Amino acid sequence: MYTLTGVTKSYQKGRRTVTALKVPELVINDGDWLAVQGRTGHGKTTLLQVLGGLDQPNTGSIILDGHDLTKMRQSQLTKIRGESIGFIFQTFNLIPTLSAAENVEAALVPRPIASAQRHHLVSEALDSVGLGDRARHRPTELSGGQQQRVAIARALVKQPQVLLADEPTGNLDEHTRDEIIALLEQLWRQNQLTLVMVTHDSRIARRAQHLGAMKKGHLTVWPNTHQSPTSHQAPGGRHD
């Protein structure tokens, strides 16, 4: 469970101080799916980065399962990311020189897992996204949708509690987008993930339990009463 209190993130642009993120209070319960929408440059990605411990806010606290991410050293944040948080990026961020299986395996490197077990987990993860037969292919030999499937397998292979997805279908065509979202939704439900997804696409957002709107760094969250798929859980919290 995430609990954000008084989180702000600002940066200097010349003499001007720009507020990238301002979240007075937000609770995201385990297993929630929060879809955040907003215009480009309004702080959606910054929200994901502070939630993932990739960036530190200027003020406030971000509690994940009792641990305040804002008070942790880099090494501790790295450990949390390696164990509990999975990331999916709009541009997939696969390592071009590695095969699909090796890209997935990269997520298990920080974990003390024996090689044979690691290969088994990688194989399972690729199977779960329907790419068991593409394990040896390099990213350039895969379509955009397949690359994103590899990225999803990479994010989920370590069985994280939290999945942070930054416009995961932003670079995909409509058909592939629907496939990827259906897959994500299935995996979210299957693995009881806490999913925070940034998206420009309202059709995708409608599937989430909670909707968030980002405007000039301010986040407003409300329950999605018109959720397309089956409702999963009651809203954990909201605010701007």
Place this chain on the structure above:
Amino acid sequence: MFFVTYLRRELLGRPRQAAVIAAGLALGIGLVVVVSALSSGVREAQGKVLGSLYGVGTDITVTTAVQPASRSGGFNQITPKPYPRHTDVLTSSTLGTLNASAVSSISTLRNVSAAVSGLVLTEITATIPADNAPPQSSFQPPVQTSVVGVDADHTGYGAFSSARLAAGRGFTAADATANVTVLDSSYASAHRLNVGSTITVAGARLRVIGLVQQNGGSNPPQVYLPLARAQQLAKLTGKVNIVYVQAASAALVGAVTDEISKLMPSAKVTNSANLAKGVAGSLATTAKLANNLGKWLAVLTLVIAFTVASLLTLAAVTRRAREFGTLKALGWRSRRITGQLLGECLALGIAGAVLGIAAGFGGTRLVSTAAPNLSAIVQQANIGKDAFGGDLGANGGVFSGQVGGPVTTYANPSATHTVAVPFHAPITLTAIVLAIALAIIGGLIAGSLGSWRITRLRPAAALASVE
């Protein structure tokens, strides 16, 4: 192991970048190998020259300058007679003499492992025309032969040590005062002499017991005699004119030189270092080239290679920033990422070393093939041997003056001789180890700079970077 897989994929997956970095390092390393081989070749050539002058195993020679009044052999003033005369004298004309006891004094010094004496002589045979003979009409130029008296008990030092027995036998302790001689094979061949033949030196008939092959380019002695017999024939009993000294180790040569200088202040104490300074000619020019221009060229190339490798690695880190940011997002510690990068750079360094050594071998072979034989011009006065290596009659060395009047003899104190040395540039194990070490250092420098860049990379900023 994922580390190796990732490393292999990166190097093979970005071949152009890897090739440029490895080639840059290889260029620098190759040049270091060539320059190092050139230096070794020059040292080897200098060693050959010095060896031909000293003999093998000698670190230091001790001689004294010749005193004009003390020239032995009684050949300074020849008074013409009314009838022609044949003279055959054995003289120490380029070196002053030392008491034979000097050897014992030197051998008692600390750090001296051996001291052996020798007598470097010249036999001059000439026919002095009658004083009433028409000028120039019957004058025959003098013939001189280089003769060296060697300690029959210690033939492993001095001039005789670099000679290789071709026929017969060498000296033994029993030969000390015997009428025996060992000849240079070229000299013997020119005079149709062989083992068992007889020659006359200073009026004594000597039996040839052996022939030796020597480096002709170094103008070696032509006749070897047992030391005691040489002293008798040169009328220098109890005298020597050169002492060959071997130090306990190469590192102690300087210290032993100083000690001998203190013991014998008037003596000329020469070691390979100060003898090498007296060597001129193309060998000296090559040495200067290798030691000055070559060394700085290699250093400059290395600096450029290291800089290029570092800049390319930094550029690669910048280009791969998103990749490293992704790895950080996946939970990779900075230490693991920098280790990966260092591994890549190390592998490129090793590849650079292999290519560089190969290039070095090629370059060295090219230099060895293209390089002409070197020559070393050596001041004879500094040598202490082969004082009259050439035809001094032709060179205007020994005899001059007005025939028909008093004939004055002198040795040209600034005479030189040229030693031809075939040039060979060997690649030593040290050079190869140095090349590998330099390449690895180059790779690590580049990797460290890249690693420093990675540790400063904020994950969020890295992920936002554009590839």
